[in-house]
Amino acid sequence: MKHIVVFTGAGISAESGLGTFRDSGGLWDNYRIEDVATPEAFKRDPSLVLDFYNIRRKQLLESDPNNAHISLNKLCEKFKLSIITQNVDDLHERSGSVDVLHLHGHLRQARSIMDNKIYSIKGSDLNIGDLCPNGFQLRPNIVWFGEDVPNMDIAIEKVMQADIFIIIGTSLNVYPAASLINYASRAERIILVDPEPLSYPNIEIISEKANKAVPELVEELLVL
Ligand code: APR
Numbered sequence: 001m002k003h004i005v006v007f008t009g010a011g012i013s014a015e016s017g018l019g020t021f022r023d024s025g026g027l028w029d030n031y032r033i034e035d036v037a038t039p040e041a042f043k044r045d046p047s048l049v050l051d052f053y054n055i056r057r058k059q060l061l062e063s064d065p066n067n068a069h070i071s072l073n074k075l076c077e078k079f080k081l082s083i084i085t086q087n088v089d090d091l092h093e094r095s096g097s098v099d100v101l102h103l104h105g106h107l108r109q110a111r112s113i114m115d116n117k118i119y120s121i122k123g124s125d126l127n128i129g130d131l132c133p134n135g136f137q138l139r140p141n142i143v144w145f146g147e148d149v150p151n152m153d154i155a156i157e158k159v160m161q162a163d164i165f166i167i168i169g170t171s172l173n174v175y176p177a178a179s180l181i182n183y184a185s186r187a188e189r190i191i192l193v194d195p196e197p198l199s200y201p202n203i204e205i206i207s208e209k210a211n212k213a214v215p216e217l218v219e220e221l222l223v224l
Contacts, residue, residue, distance in 0.1 A: 003080040004221070005162035006072055007180055011169020011194060013089050015211040016063040018056075022171050027056075038144050046137070050126055053140045056088075057107050058124045065095035068168065068210035071218045073097055078222055079164075084155045086170060086177050088142055101158065103149050103177050109141035152176050159183040164221070167192040167203075169210050191217065 010020035020026045035041050036052035073096045075081045083092050083100045088107040092100045111118045112132035118141055119132065130138045143149055155177075159165060165184040172178040181200070184190050191204045193213045199205060206213045 001078070001080045002163040003082065003161050004075055004164045004166060005082045005084065005158050005184075006166045006168060007159070007170070008083065008085045008087060008092070008168045009170025009172075010087060012068050012085075012210045012214075013063070013066075013087055013091050014169065015066045015068070015209060016089075016091055018059060018063055018089055018091075020169075022173060033145055037142070038146055040146075042139060042144070046128055046139075050128065050140070053107060053142065054125045054127075057121065057126075060089050060091075060107055061124055063089070063091065065091040066211045068214035069095035069097070071215035074218050075221060082158045082162075084158060084180065086174070101151055101155055103143070103151055103155060105140070105142035107140070107142070110138040111141040112136045113139050149176055155180060156183050160186060162187045164188065165190045166217070167194075168214060169194060172198070193217065 014020050021028045031052060036049050042049045069091050072081065072083065081099060083097050085092055085100060085102055086104050088102065088105050090106065090108055108121050109118050110121050110126050112134065114132065114134060114136035117132060119138065126138060126140060128137070132138055159180050160183050162184050163186065165187040167181065172181065189204060190202060191206065192200065193206045193208065193210055195207060195209050197205045197207050206217065
């Protein structure tokens, strides 16, 4: 079976009602990264950081996968499918996808500030005083700016095996994640889905929203 690797960003979850970061009105229009998404921010004002993720987790609990997430799984009828996501939502998993690699963490997981052990967050909130079994404060299991991306090597391995590499809903602004497009050397096709795409050499551009474009792309690939 040929191997399709799909690399997603906030845009694939936009039509599920979750905000993107850099579109107008996006999260970074309303919050400063240095206040809510760095280790220094968490040291300086942990409640502000925890509240930022509690708000996003509440929104996630009220959101559902859209046709883009759902239709990707149909590719398994004919291809090996691997998903690599920058998103911290669980919409890929809730749509039924099984091979999902998160680069930037997972909104519904916490980790101990002491030993980085991971715990799932029941409900929506993680607050000061929520401690791991060893008595240390729990933090969101999110990769903050300035922190290592532990799954990057695995992601590179996957992209290097891709026969078809599909990029959906990312501005390709954040490294090292964005560098994945440089590793698709084996891919016979690289396809980018985004309503406001930049242009890249040797990449087929579908300038359309994911909820419409992805099901159509999946149908096209299945009849090949
Ligand atoms: N369908 C497809 N793409 C869309 C849609 C949609 N309905 N709506 C917006 N987009 C596109 C935008 O045009 C943009 O190119 O999604 C992209 C979103 O870009 P960003 O907001 O920068 O999100 P992302 O690329 O995922 O950000 C990467 O930055 O802040 C960090 O850790 C955070 O993982 C995030 C990383």
